[in-house]
Amino acid sequence: MVAAALRMNSPAVTFERVARHFGEVRAVDDVSFEIRDGEFFAMLGPSGSGKTTCLRLVAGFEQPDAGSIAIHGRPMRGVPPYERPVNTVFQDYALFPHMSVLDNVAYGLMVKGVAKGERIRRAEAMLEVVALGGYGGRRPAQLSGGQRQRVALARALVNEPEVLLLDEPLGALDLKLRQQMQVELKALQRKVGITFVYVTHDQDEALGMSDRVAVFNHGRIEQVGTPEEVYEHPVTAFVAGFVGAANLVDADLAARLTGRPEAFALRPERIEVEPANGADVLVEGTVTDRRYHGAATRLDVTLDGGQVLIVDRGNGAGGPLPAVGQRLRLGWSAAAMQPLPRGITA
Amino acid sequence: MRSERAGLGLKLAAGLGLAFLHVPMLFILLYAFTTEDKSYQFPPPGLTLQWFAVAWGRQDIWNALWLSVRVAAVATALALVLGTLAAAALWRARFFGRDSITLLLVLPIALPGIVTGIALRSTFGLLEIPFSFWTIIVGHATFCVVVVYNNVIARFRRTSSSLIEASMDLGADGFQTFRYVVLPNIATALLAGGMLAFALSFDEVIVTTFTAGQQTTLPIWMLSELVRPRQRPVTNVVAVFVIAVTLVPILCAYWLTRGTESVAGAGK
Numbered sequence: 001m002v003a004a005a006l007r008m009n010s011p012a013v014t015f016e017r018v019a020r021h022f023g024e025v026r027a028v029d030d031v032s033f034e035i036r037d038g039e040f041f042a043m044l045g046p047s048g049s050g051k052t053t054c055l056r057l058v059a060g061f062e063q064p065d066a067g068s069i070a071i072h073g074r075p076m077r078g079v080p081p082y083e084r085p086v087n088t089v090f091q092d093y094a095l096f097p098h099m100s101v102l103d104n105v106a107y108g109l110m111v112k113g114v115a116k117g118e119r120i121r122r123a124e125a126m127l128e129v130v131a132l133g134g135y136g137g138r139r140p141a142q143l144s145g146g147q148r149q150r151v152a153l154a155r156a157l158v159n160e161p162e163v164l165l166l167d168e169p170l171g172a173l174d175l176k177l178r179q180q181m182q183v184e185l186k187a188l189q190r191k192v193g194i195t196f197v198y199v200t201h202d203q204d205e206a207l208g209m210s211d212r213v214a215v216f217n218h219g220r221i222e223q224v225g226t227p228e229e230v231y232e233h234p235v236t237a238f239v240a241g242f243v244g245a246a247n248l249v250d251a252d253l254a255a256r257l258t259g260r261p262e263a264f265a266l267r268p269e270r271i272e273v274e275p276a277n278g279a280d281v282l283v284e285g286t287v288t289d290r291r292y293h294g295a296a297t298r299l300d301v302t303l304d305g306g307q308v309l310i311v312d313r314g315n316g317a318g319g320p321l322p323a324v325g326q327r328l329r330l331g332w333s334a335a336a337m338q339p340l341p342r343g344i345t346a
Numbered sequence: 347m348r349s350e351r352a353g354l355g356l357k358l359a360a361g362l363g364l365a366f367l368h369v370p371m372l373f374i375l376l377y378a379f380t381t382e383d384k385s386y387q388f389p390p391p392g393l394t395l396q397w398f399a400v401a402w403g404r405q406d407i408w409n410a411l412w413l414s415v416r417v418a419a420v421a422t423a424l425a426l427v428l429g430t431l432a433a434a435a436l437w438r439a440r441f442f443g444r445d446s447i448t449l450l451l452v453l454p455i456a457l458p459g460i461v462t463g464i465a466l467r468s469t470f471g472l473l474e475i476p477f478s479f480w481t482i483i484v485g486h487a488t489f490c491v492v493v494v495y496n497n498v499i500a501r502f503r504r505t506s507s508s509l510i511e512a513s514m515d516l517g518a519d520g521f522q523t524f525r526y527v528v529l530p531n532i533a534t535a536l537l538a539g540g541m542l543a544f545a546l547s548f549d550e551v552i553v554t555t556f557t558a559g560q561q562t563t564l565p566i567w568m569l570s571e572l573v574r575p576r577q578r579p580v581t582n583v584v585a586v587f588v589i590a591v592t593l594v595p596i597l598c599a600y601w602l603t604r605g606t607e608s609v610a611g612a613g614k
Contacts, residue, residue, distance in 0.1 A: 061511055081514040094512035098530040108516035111526070159516065 010073035012195040018067035029219035042206035045216030087156035095140035102136030108159040126158040240265035248344040268312040270336035279331025378582035397579040410567035418547040421486035429494025454488040463556030477559025485557035490543035497539030541595035
């Protein structure tokens with residue numbers, strides 16, 4: 001009961017000034033953050049940004065060179081992977097090829113000494129949860145990519161981990177299946193109520209699935225927040241540019257456009273084409289490129305000073321698309337500008 | 347380009363090459379049945395099964411066979427353990443001198459047997475180690491370890507390293523991971539490597555000559571028998587037996603490791 005009370009109050013995972021170096025490379029560089037109990041937490045960043053290393057540090061496959069990691073308040077220094085209350089879904093699934101699906105799912109229970117009848121019952125129940133009831137007798141090689149993905153999930157979840165670690169689990173799937181699995185994963189997380197830590201380089205995935213997102217760059221965390229916070233109020237130019245598309249406006253251009261030399265980010269969908277009224281900032285430019293995406297059309301508009309703004313014009317209202325070479329008036333509200341106090345070269 | 351089919355000349359050359367390799371074997375087989383025991387006369391004056399009975403009754407053959415079997419079995423067992431350990435150590439570890447160690451490990455199979463043999467003989471002499479069953483084993487282990495190592499490391503390279511991490515992640519300690527994940531994945535490689543090692547040891551002559559002292563393994567017995575012009579077909583009977591004993595495991599090893607990529611690969 002004491003342990004349970006501790007669990008309720010303490011964060012699921014705590015990083016305190018954690019560093020992990022590989023030779024000269026600072027894969028994780030003085031990182032501190034907390035993952036709350038029960039949340040869907042995404043670690044988002046380009047490859048080599050340190051997000052996967054952070055996940056491996058939680059799993060115990062890597063040891064920090066400095067700092068400390070705790071899971072539900074318990075320090076993890078020196079604790080081997082097989083004694084940590086976490087389980088991992090690997091990017092390549094890492095299903096045991098020589099075992100049946102059922103034996104794969106029951107593996108964690110088997111090595112912990114759970115009686116055979118009990119572990120088969122629990123493994124079968126978990127296969128039902130991931131909608132693979134009746135597939136227990138097959139070999140992993142006989143399953144599709146999406147089915148293997150689910151077996152990997154069941155194999156991890158059957159151990160009832162305190163934290164589930166997912167390393168780009170949808171990376172190997174095609175787009176349609178990926179979107180479907182995103183929905184299923186989110187629903188599964190709500191059902192089991194376990195903390196999910198999800199590593200991805202896909203900002204769309206991170207925004208759509210998670211309660212909070214940590215944006216990684218060069219071994220450091222640039223920002224942690226809800227998807228809305230990270231998208232609407234990026235604290236650095238990197239976050240603005242990596243999470244969604246953004247026009248990064250430097251202080252010089254800002255001074256010309258708004259009269260104030262303060263750098264800001266501007267989302268392409270917040271720029272109005274031929275604004276009817278009420279725009280706080282108005283500029284003019286020439287359409288130099290146009291890419292049609294179905295729901296919206298993205299325009300490159302070159303301003304008279306030579307700078308290019310990307311503009312998303314929604315196609316919902318219909319009407320003729322602006323043509324390349326056409327002069328356009330653009331406008332946006334003061335609220336659309338996301339201030340970047342550290343400039344745009346961070 | 348011309349057609350993909352080989353021309354007549356090439357087919358003929360290939361046929362002759364194969365015949366050159368294997369027709370002498372047929373003569374070994376044929377002379378196991380000849381009625382004439384002094385010289386290899388062609389064609390044999392008559393055919394008989396009596397040499398099989400003679401061979402069966404000779405205690406020196408049984409002694410040599412028994413020694414060869416024990417040597418091959420122990421050398422193979424030793425090679426399985428050491429070869430697997432070496433492969434496991436050199437698979438994922440990155441350390442200074444790793445490539446040199448890899449080279450040193452596989453060198454014995456590339457070195458002429460006579461060099462290995464002389465080197466071992468002088469080492470045993472310097473250290474005043476008397477020739478024994480175990481000196482033969484050491485000689486044979488030099489190349490048996492390589493065969494096992496090569497098979498196991500090839501399998502390791504095709505095995506996703508995340509399988510081991512997955513096992514540890516699911517709560518298995520090092521021993522359980524080896525028992526339930528590593529061993530089943532390399533089992534056929536071990537079997538194939540072990541069979542090849544057994545076959546190599548079973549018909550080894552050169553290294554054995556330098557490390558056996560007065561002991562006689564089956565191939566050594568055959569070599570010494572050739573210079574004696576008495577009951578020559580008995581040697582052929584034994585030769586046929588050796589061919590059978592070494593061919594069967596090599597064929598099995600071939601069948602076992604054929605098309606195992608999908609078994610050993612990651613679950614991708």
